Amino acid sequence: MFPCYTKQKYSILIIRIKFRKYWNMEKFETIGEWSEDKLDILGKYSHAYTTILNKHKLTSIYVDAFAGKGEYRSKKTGNKIKGSALNALTIKPSFDVYYFVEMDLKKVDTLEDKVGSQKNVTIFKGDCSKILLNDVLPNIEYSQFKRGLCFLDPYGIHLDWTVIKAAAEMGTIELFVNFSIMDINRNFKKADISEVRPSDMQRMNQTCGSDDWKNFLFDTSMSLFGDVSEKKSNEDIAKWFQNRLKQVAGFSYVPKPIPMKNSIGRTVYYLYFASQNNTADKIIKDIFSKYGR
Ligand SMILES: C[S@@+](CC[C@H](N)C(=O)[O-])C[C@H]1O[C@@H](n2cnc3c(N)ncnc32)[C@H](O)[C@@H]1O
Numbered sequence: 001m002f003p004c005y006t007k008q009k010y011s012i013l014i015i016r017i018k019f020r021k022y023w024n025m026e027k028f029e030t031i032g033e034w035s036e037d038k039l040d041i042l043g044k045y046s047h048a049y050t051t052i053l054n055k056h057k058l059t060s061i062y063v064d065a066f067a068g069k070g071e072y073r074s075k076k077t078g079n080k081i082k083g084s085a086l087n088a089l090t091i092k093p094s095f096d097v098y099y100f101v102e103m104d105l106k107k108v109d110t111l112e113d114k115v116g117s118q119k120n121v122t123i124f125k126g127d128c129s130k131i132l133l134n135d136v137l138p139n140i141e142y143s144q145f146k147r148g149l150c151f152l153d154p155y156g157i158h159l160d161w162t163v164i165k166a167a168a169e170m171g172t173i174e175l176f177v178n179f180s181i182m183d184i185n186r187n188f189k190k191a192d193i194s195e196v197r198p199s200d201m202q203r204m205n206q207t208c209g210s211d212d213w214k215n216f217l218f219d220t221s222m223s224l225f226g227d228v229s230e231k232k233s234n235e236d237i238a239k240w241f242q243n244r245l246k247q248v249a250g251f252s253y254v255p256k257p258i259p260m261k262n263s264i265g266r267t268v269y270y271l272y273f274a275s276q277n278n279t280a281d282k283i284i285k286d287i288f289s290k291y292g293r
Contacts, residue, residue, distance in 0.1 A: 028073040031081065034260035034268055036074060037291050039087055041258075041271065042151065042176060046091045048283045049149055049174070060095045061140055062088045063150035063173075065128035065163075067100035069107035070114055084151055089115060095149075096120060099136050101128040128152075129160040137163075140172045151176045156183035157200075161209030161249075164274075168249040174275040179207075179241055179257070181234050182268050184217075189231055193218045208241075209248065216240050234259070238270045245274045253281035258288050 046062070053060040070086035073079065082090065085100045101124040102108045108125045115121050124131045132150075140148040150173050152159055157180050167173040187200045193214055205211050217232055232240075238257055245254045251274035259267040273284045 028071060028080065030075045031072040032075050032262055032268075034262060035072070036076070036081065038153075038178075038260060038271060039081070039084060041287055041291060042084055043087055043091060044287050045176075045273075045284055046088060046095070046149060049280075050091055050093045050095055052279070053147055054093050057145070059097065059144070059146045061097045061099065061146060061148040062091075062095040063099045063101075063132070063136055063140075063148050064088065064153075065101050065132055065150060066153045066155075067102040067107070067111060067123075068153075069102070069104075069110040071110075084153060085111060086114065089118075089121075098122070099124065101126070101131050101136070103127055129163055132163050133166060137166055137170060137173065140170060142170070142172050146172060148173045149176075150174070153178045154180070156180045157187075157203050157207050159207040161207060164245070165209065165249050168245075168251045168274070168276070171276050174277065174280055175251075175273065177245075177272040177274065178269045179238070179272060180269045181237060181259075182266070184237060185234075188213075188217060208244065213240075234267050234270075241270070242272065245272060249274070252276045253278065255281060255285050255288060258291050 050060050064085045067085040068083045070083045072081045072083055074081050085098075088095065088098060098118075098121045100111060100121065102111060103126060105125060108123060111123050116123055124135065137148075140146045150167060152163070152175060159177065159179070164175065164177070167175055184204075188196055188204060190196055201211070201214075204213055217237070219232075238259070242254050242257060245251050253276070254272060254274045257270035257272040260269050260271055261267050273280075273288070275281060275284075
């Protein structure tokens with residue numbers, strides 16, 4: 001035994017050596033196949049995006065609003081996987097500028113250790129809504145030949161409609177949006193609106209930009225037998241948010257989102273793409289057609 005080790009410390013050391021494979025694995029969040037698909041889709045589109053922007057001599061900007069810490073482990077294979085932020089740095093041709101935003105300070109530290117020294121990478125700590133509205137989006141001006149690809153990837157219904165609307169109005173931004181149907185099914189599809197918690201209502205209002213979702217989710221139509229409230233299906237809800245991105249936010253092109261499903265076939269979230277560009281729409285439809293079945 002090493003002289004400086006007590007019996008207890010020594011036992012822990014032995015356990016760590018024996019199970020080092022599993023010990024190391026704990027350091028990484030694991031991600032399911034649907035998240036790997038998400039990263040694939042993002043990677044494929046990003047490649048097409050930077051290729052086209054390069055050709056037109058436009059400045060390409062990648063914005064990861066919910067950046068995470070950049071590395072995970074695959075649930076399926078156990079292999080290490082780059083998250084959306086670090087993955088964006090591997091895209092060829094590369095983006096000209098990268099903006100990463102993350103609220104969790106530990107994750108920010110990890111990102112900074114890995115890529116903080118790269119000149120064209122800016123890492124913001126804090127709430128992405130404020131940072132996007134004040135520091136990031138205003139920098140992506142049409143007149144300065146800048147274009148941005150922005151990824152909004154929260155864990156649940158934690159989007160901010162003002163950011164989505166601002167992105168649509170700028171005309172320079174294309175968006176990938178994660179819309180968590182699992183959160184809606186858990187917390188919003190109640191028998192009655194009065195069962196939805198006020199804090200949940202607040203985040204749904206913020207995500208959708210108003211409380212119109214109440215009329216839609218709790219739509220009561222008259223029948224011969226009195227009022228009936230029919231619960232909306234995942235597809236109905238997905239279509240409703242798709243229309244909202246077009247008609248209320250003002251994106252010209254919002255193709256049908258793809259359902260990202262877990263290993264038992266339940267949809268975890270819908271992945272949307274929204275843009276003002278016809279070519280972008282064609283490219284993403286082609287990519288989406290290969291996923292989400
Ligand atoms: C689903 S994870 C992002 C995964 C990442 N996009 C990827 O694919 O590698 C969501 C991340 O958003 C961060 N987050 C949550 N709310 C945020 C906010 N308001 N502003 C910035 N980051 C936030 C969380 O700490 C978490 O790391």
